[in-house]
Amino acid sequence: MHQLQAAGRAVRAMAEWAKQLAGIKGVMLDISGVLYDSGGEGGGVPIPGSIEAVEKTRLNCGCYSTHAHVDMSTAFAMIKASGLKLRFCTNETQATRGKFVAKLQRLGFNILVNEVTAPAPAACRILKERNLRPHLLVHDDLVPEFDQLDKANPNCVVIGDAADNFSYKNLNEAFRVLIGLENPILISLGRGRYYKETDGLKLDVGVYMKALEYACDVQAEVVGKPAKMFFQSALAEMEVEPQQAIMIGDDIVNDVGGAQQCGMRALQVRTGKYRPCDEQHPEVKADGYVNNLAEAVDIIVKQLHK
Amino acid sequence: MHQLQAAGRAVRAMAEWAKQLAGIKGVMLDISGVLYDSGGEGGGVPIPGSIEAVEKTRLNCGCYSTHAHVDMSTAFAMIKASGLKLRFCTNETQATRGKFVAKLQRLGFNILVNEVTAPAPAACRILKERNLRPHLLVHDDLVPEFDQLDKANPNCVVIGDAADNFSYKNLNEAFRVLIGLENPILISLGRGRYYKETDGLKLDVGVYMKALEYACDVQAEVVGKPAKMFFQSALAEMEVEPQQAIMIGDDIVNDVGGAQQCGMRALQVRTGKYRPCDEQHPEVKADGYVNNLAEAVDIIVKQLHK
Numbered sequence: 001m002h003q004l005q006a007a008g009r010a011v012r013a014m015a016e017w018a019k020q021l022a023g024i025k026g027v028m029l030d031i032s033g034v035l036y037d038s039g040g041e042g043g044g045v046p047i048p049g050s051i052e053a054v055e056k057t058r059l060n061c062g063c064y065s066t067h068a069h070v071d072m073s074t075a076f077a078m079i080k081a082s083g084l085k086l087r088f089c090t091n092e093t094q095a096t097r098g099k100f101v102a103k104l105q106r107l108g109f110n111i112l113v114n115e116v117t118a119p120a121p122a123a124c125r126i127l128k129e130r131n132l133r134p135h136l137l138v139h140d141d142l143v144p145e146f147d148q149l150d151k152a153n154p155n156c157v158v159i160g161d162a163a164d165n166f167s168y169k170n171l172n173e174a175f176r177v178l179i180g181l182e183n184p185i186l187i188s189l190g191r192g193r194y195y196k197e198t199d200g201l202k203l204d205v206g207v208y209m210k211a212l213e214y215a216c217d218v219q220a221e222v223v224g225k226p227a228k229m230f231f232q233s234a235l236a237e238m239e240v241e242p243q244q245a246i247m248i249g250d251d252i253v254n255d256v257g258g259a260q261q262c263g264m265r266a267l268q269v270r271t272g273k274y275r276p277c278d279e280q281h282p283e284v285k286a287d288g289y290v291n292n293l294a295e296a297v298d299i300i301v302k303q304l305h306k
Numbered sequence: 307m308h309q310l311q312a313a314g315r316a317v318r319a320m321a322e323w324a325k326q327l328a329g330i331k332g333v334m335l336d337i338s339g340v341l342y343d344s345g346g347e348g349g350g351v352p353i354p355g356s357i358e359a360v361e362k363t364r365l366n367c368g369c370y371s372t373h374a375h376v377d378m379s380t381a382f383a384m385i386k387a388s389g390l391k392l393r394f395c396t397n398e399t400q401a402t403r404g405k406f407v408a409k410l411q412r413l414g415f416n417i418l419v420n421e422v423t424a425p426a427p428a429a430c431r432i433l434k435e436r437n438l439r440p441h442l443l444v445h446d447d448l449v450p451e452f453d454q455l456d457k458a459n460p461n462c463v464v465i466g467d468a469a470d471n472f473s474y475k476n477l478n479e480a481f482r483v484l485i486g487l488e489n490p491i492l493i494s495l496g497r498g499r500y501y502k503e504t505d506g507l508k509l510d511v512g513v514y515m516k517a518l519e520y521a522c523d524v525q526a527e528v529v530g531k532p533a534k535m536f537f538q539s540a541l542a543e544m545e546v547e548p549q550q551a552i553m554i555g556d557d558i559v560n561d562v563g564g565a566q567q568c569g570m571r572a573l574q575v576r577t578g579k580y581r582p583c584d585e586q587h588p589e590v591k592a593d594g595y596v597n598n599l600a601e602a603v604d605i606i607v608k609q610l611h612k
Contacts, residue, residue: 164473164475166473166474167470168468168470168473171509171513172509175507175509193521203517207520207521208517210516210517210519211509211516211517214513215499
């Protein structure tokens with residue numbers, strides 16, 4: 001009986017957010033924890049139903065599908081009917097966008113580099129604009145993103161999800177650069193606490209950002225979610241207004257909270273780093289909670305075709 | 307002319323704090339950055355004048371000197387005259403107290419294990435009292451301090467200055483223990499930001515404490531300076547009241563601020579991690595600033611014999 005009541009409440013709750021989908025023109029997807037769980041030999045494992053969910057969104061969007069198994073005539077017919085736009089918005093900084101997208105394609109996802117908004121290219125623009133020469137504390141595979149920048153005699157520190165590169169030696173080196181600057185500038189590619197890999201939870205860049213903030217008594221400038229400017233540039237790339245877009249992510253603070261602060265609606269998926277206590281988060285309440293991306297896309301698409 | 311004026315101000319400022327030494331019965335010394343700079347092959351290098359300064363304090367205190375080159379009859383005569391007590395109060399957690407003191411003795415310091423208040427023994431008492439089984443993220447050389455404790459199936463994390471043990475893997479392991487606990491307890495052996503070794507500044511335990519606090523959304527319990535309870539136990543061991551004791555340290559927040567919060571007076575030495583901007587710290591103002599321990603002890607001893 002209790003279970004039935006709970007199920008009833010869940011359906012009602014689901015119906016509530018679905019009713020508010022009117023006016024949605026764009027869907028923004030987080031990647032890690034929503035499309036796939038990263039880690040392990042192949043670089044990760046798709047979350048069941050997510051490959052198909054991306055396809056389903058494409059069938060309702062203006063995106064040109066590159067995969068042969070999608071029926072193009074159906075796709076174009078549905079685009080005309082809905083005009084839904086799709087964008088991927090990730091804080092992934094363990095590889096260049098190119099490498100990252102290639103991995104996702106290998107896993108079966110229909111996704112292109114220019115559909116992805118990621119922190120490193122955004123940081124590069126900022127560094128160039130402000131004539132900053134970065135000391136990098138990032139994953140080896142991300143270094144090529146910064147190839148065009150002068151890195152001699154650094155006047156700032158850029159920190160990304162460096163994973164095993166977060167050794168005591170490397171963190172100490174970044175600290176010494178920062179503490180030696182008259183005006184210490186710390187740029188962090190995200191402020192996430194942790195993410196889920198196939199073998200468990202892993203500490204994310206935000207944790208080391210906090211460490212350096214405390215060590216040097218500075219406040220980092222965050223590029224990436226939940227920074228407003230980051231969501232805004234993803235929206236601009238989608239060409240939709242915040243109130244016309246819905247974010248789907250597994251991080252209650254950085255995905256859901258960040259998108260909402262920007263005027264978007266946001267759903268939390270119960271995959272990736274999701275934990276049940278997220279639904280009672282003291283500061284952030286998602287517009288809806290769904291079991292996974294497949295369920296979210298099902299509901300959104302159904303609602304659009306009503 | 308400017309230099310002369312500055313020198314005049316320095317002398318006046320020095321005289322000010324010296325005048326307020328009436329009633330001092332105990333001197334509490336920080337070790338790293340005050341007695342010596344740690345690191346390098348021999349484990350560190352004494353700060354010029356500090357070995358003699360410790361001796362000089364002993365000549366004015368009730369401590370029995372173990373070194374032959376101290377003139378005992380003079381010492382006892384002066385003890386009767388002053389009754390000054392001496393205690394070492396350190397956040398050192400890279401080795402057991404025994405190993406640490408042995409190193410200081412090798413460097414030439416007249417110091418005994420039972421004169422030293424350190425965080426690890428204090429933490430052990432707390433863990434026992436509360437039936438806590440720690441997961442340790444500490445320096446290998448500190449592990450023996452926790453030999454008597456049950457560490458199977460941990461229900462808390464204890465973090466010390468682990469230096470190179472602060473690898474991504476180890477920090478992630480501690481994080482997973484914490485995030486898996488229903489009631490996550492993080493005990494930190496200090497909250498220092500950094501310290502100075504012979505080859506430069508090094509990140510201290512507080513930085514990694516902040517990292518884990520942020521990752522798990524918890525607040526650490528700090529054992530060690532600047533915790534009030536830690537200073538209080540050092541005062542109890544000295545058998546003097548807070549207002550009768552003066553702390554000498556190189557850390558404006560943890561030594562000076564911590565001691566003052568406890569009702570003690572405190573001097574900052576311009577050695578170790580001292581930086582000129584410390585003298586304009588927004589929250590903490592030392593009762594006096596001195597070039598080094600030798601100068602501090604000179605002034606204290608002179609004042610006592612006036």
